[in-house]
Amino acid sequence: MIGALTGRFRAAQLAVTRATLIPLLVRSAVFVAFLAAMGFAFPPAIFFARTVAALVVVAAIPAFAPRGAITTLLIVGIVVGWVVVTAEVVEGIQLWRLLGLSTALYLAHTLAALAAVLPTDAVVAPEVLARWVARAAAVVLAAAVCGVLLVSIAGAGGDKVLTAAGLGGLVVAVTVAAVLGWLVKRRT
Amino acid sequence: MTLLAAGEADAATDEPQWVPTRALGRAVLLTGLLLIAGVLLGRVDLVVIATPFAIGTAFALRRRPAAVPKVRLGTDDNHHVEGAALTAGVQVVNRDTVGYDLVVVRTLVSPWLRVEKADRPHVITVARGGSKEIELDGEAQRWGRHPLGPASARITACDGLIAGRPVVSGARNVRVYPMTEPFDADEAMPRAAGLVGGHRSRRPGEGGELAGVRIFGPGDRLRRIDWRVSLRTERLHVAATLSDRDAEVVLLLDVLNEAGRSGGVNGSASVIDTTVRSAAAIAEHYLHRGDRVSLLEYGPVARRLRPATGRRQYLTVLEWLLDVKVYPADFQPYETVFGSQVLSHNALVVVLTPLIDTRSTEMLAQLARSGRYVVAVDTLPDAAAAPNRGPWTEIANRVWRLERDNMIGQLREHGVPVVSWAGAGSLDAVLRDVARLASGPKAVGR
Numbered sequence: 173m174i175g176a177l178t179g180r181f182r183a184a185q186l187a188v189t190r191a192t193l194i195p196l197l198v199r200s201a202v203f204v205a206f207l208a209a210m211g212f213a214f215p216p217a218i219f220f221a222r223t224v225a226a227l228v229v230v231a232a233i234p235a236f237a238p239r240g241a242i243t244t245l246l247i248v249g250i251v252v253g254w255v256v257v258t259a260e261v262v263e264g265i266q267l268w269r270l271l272g273l274s275t276a277l278y279l280a281h282t283l284a285a286l287a288a289v290l291p292t293d294a295v296v297a298p299e300v301l302a303r304w305v306a307r308a309a310a311v312v313l314a315a316a317v318c319g320v321l322l323v324s325i326a327g328a329g330g331d332k333v334l335t336a337a338g339l340g341g342l343v344v345a346v347t348v349a350a351v352l353g354w355l356v357k358r359r360t
Numbered sequence: 361m362t363l364l365a366a367g368e369a370d371a372a373t374d375e376p377q378w379v380p381t382r383a384l385g386r387a388v389l390l391t392g393l394l395l396i397a398g399v400l401l402g403r404v405d406l407v408v409i410a411t412p413f414a415i416g417t418a419f420a421l422r423r424r425p426a427a428v429p430k431v432r433l434g435t436d437d438n439h440h441v442e443g444a445a446l447t448a449g450v451q452v453v454n455r456d457t458v459g460y461d462l463v464v465v466r467t468l469v470s471p472w473l474r475v476e477k478a479d480r481p482h483v484i485t486v487a488r489g490g491s492k493e494i495e496l497d498g499e500a501q502r503w504g505r506h507p508l509g510p511a512s513a514r515i516t517a518c519d520g521l522i523a524g525r526p527v528v529s530g531a532r533n534v535r536v537y538p539m540t541e542p543f544d545a546d547e548a549m550p551r552a553a554g555l556v557g558g559h560r561s562r563r564p565g566e567g568g569e570l571a572g573v574r575i576f577g578p579g580d581r582l583r584r585i586d587w588r589v590s591l592r593t594e595r596l597h598v599a600a601t602l603s604d605r606d607a608e609v610v611l612l613l614d615v616l617n618e619a620g621r622s623g624g625v626n627g628s629a630s631v632i633d634t635t636v637r638s639a640a641a642i643a644e645h646y647l648h649r650g651d652r653v654s655l656l657e658y659g660p661v662a663r664r665l666r667p668a669t670g671r672r673q674y675l676t677v678l679e680w681l682l683d684v685k686v687y688p689a690d691f692q693p694y695e696t697v698f699g700s701q702v703l704s705h706n707a708l709v710v711v712l713t714p715l716i717d718t719r720s721t722e723m724l725a726q727l728a729r730s731g732r733y734v735v736a737v738d739t740l741p742d743a744a745a746a747p748n749r750g751p752w753t754e755i756a757n758r759v760w761r762l763e764r765d766n767m768i769g770q771l772r773e774h775g776v777p778v779v780s781w782a783g784a785g786s787l788d789a790v791l792r793d794v795a796r797l798a799s800g801p802k803a804v805g806r
Contacts, residue, residue, distance in 0.1 A: 244382075
């Protein structure tokens with residue numbers, strides 16, 4: 173038991189001493205993205221209480237273990253928190269906060285995907301990170317435009333339109349989920 | 361430099377199976393979950409949050425990799441000598457219509473090929489239909505055949521949503537030849553084997569070395585007539601020459617024991633290091649002079665290289681030396697080594713031995729008793745000592761050294777000169793003694 177712990181400690185120590193800059197930057201970015209997502213999702217008061225330490229620790233876990241399921245769980249947790257916090261003030265949601273949350277969550281997701289396949293001691297060509305970030309930025313930009321359009325359309329419609337949009341949206345949601353699921357299962 | 365044109369190692373031919381990563385599962389789960397929740401709860405904000413996941417996943421999966429990537433490993437074609445620069449390369453070829461976002465390349469490299477950052481994975485991107493090469497620059501630290509590779513590449517495409525199974529290249533050996541320390545022996549060979557070669561002999565004959573001028577006799581060639589002396593003395597005189605003779609040098613490598621620590625070309629030398637480097641130097645010297653050189657291992661395997669001369673033999677010697685290894689044996693391998701081998705009686709036998717094993721000493725004494733011209737080159741490094749295991753280690757080490765010196769003295773009394781390897785001129789003094797012994801009558805115990 174003690175031997176195994178010592179071995180793990182030494183392995184961690186070796187990993188830290190051998191770590192290179194770009195993998196560390198990526199993992200730091202994962203941590204910052206999750207922290208930013210929490211900042212957008214939760215009320216500011218939570219960051220001035222004792223809970224801030226817990227939030228920082230939770231945000232740091234995916235940075236240390238990007239291959240685990242914790243990234244998915246944390247994104248789901250933040251979204252659930254967002255839903256709960258904004259449950260009573262759905263109409264008063266600020267657009268910048270919503271776009272910030274969606275951007276931060278997507279960046280956390282894609283950077284965690286990068287960190288999961290990037291060894292911490294790797295010699296990384298700078299173009300790897302640059303291209304990855306550029307693609308993520310393009311996706312975030314396109315999503316922001318779509319988000320603004322969606323919010324505008326939702327705000328302009330009446331009750332009947334909303335009901336029709338809701339039914340149509342359900343169909344779209346199921347279709348999108350099914351298509352993505354089919355893409356995953358499709359053999360290359 | 362074309363790294364991969366020569367000595368290209370074939371990549372593994374197994375079809376890699378592209379598999380979805382956990383990130384793809386997460387993206388699909390979140391997209392579906394958020395969209396359905398957004399619609400059911402009537403909250404457009406959840407749809408907005410799902411939008412980047414849906415767009416990112418759809419954008420990344422618009423094209424998916426299908427072809428097999430190829431990984432090649434190669435080195436430059438130069439003949440590597442200890443201390444020389446070495447360039448290796450790993451090439452990743454993308455034959456797909458999708459670019460590889462991230463390729464993690466790992467290469468196994470022998471520690472004797474000091475390649476910079478070889479112990480770290482290298483991460484690159486490879487555009488569709490293109491290739492990229494990672495150069496690994498290093499230095500060959502020690503003679504021998506050193507493994508380079510295999511190299512493996514783990515490829516990630518589609519923004520980290522699809523990953524390929526590792527593709528592994530073949531491995532190859534890098535041949536590093538021993539650095540020959542400068543060696544030069546001016547002394548003549550003790551006894552030559554034939555009437556051709558580079559050594560002047562005391563025997564008259566056709567050669568280049570002038571022995572004197574004598575009166576013309578039957579059988580003398582006309583072109584040997586010394587006209588100046590003949591005119592002065594009014595009798596025909598010819599220039600007499602000494603015959604040129606070649607000799608066979610047998611390099612006997614004691615591979616029964618290893619001692620000392622090998623530190624590469626710039627570090628300390630072990631017994632085998634000194635043995636191989638000095639053998640290469642001695643062989644180079646005598647082959648350059650036109651002698652025949654053969655090599656023999658004194659060990660249970662008893663590898664042998666037939667005697668030959670010339671530059672080709674020198675290259676063969678270097679190649680042969682790359683495979684020298686220590687073979688511990690529990691028995692006296694004298695019969696194994698010399699039982700089936702015919703050792704020329706006139707050959708000069710240079711034994712490269714650390715003299716730390718009584719079997720080696722007995723072998724030297726037996727060779728001397730059988731009338732061979734034997735020279736022992738002491739290959740034990742000065743710094744070699746037993747590991748410190750207590751207060752008596754130093755004393756035990758000194759006693760052992762005294763015993764060894766005593767044994768070397770006894771060998772000298774038996775007519776086996778022992779000399780420490782010191783590069784140029786190492787063998788001159790002892791070769792002079794051996795040549796002097798060879799010129800006189802000798803009783804041989806049979």
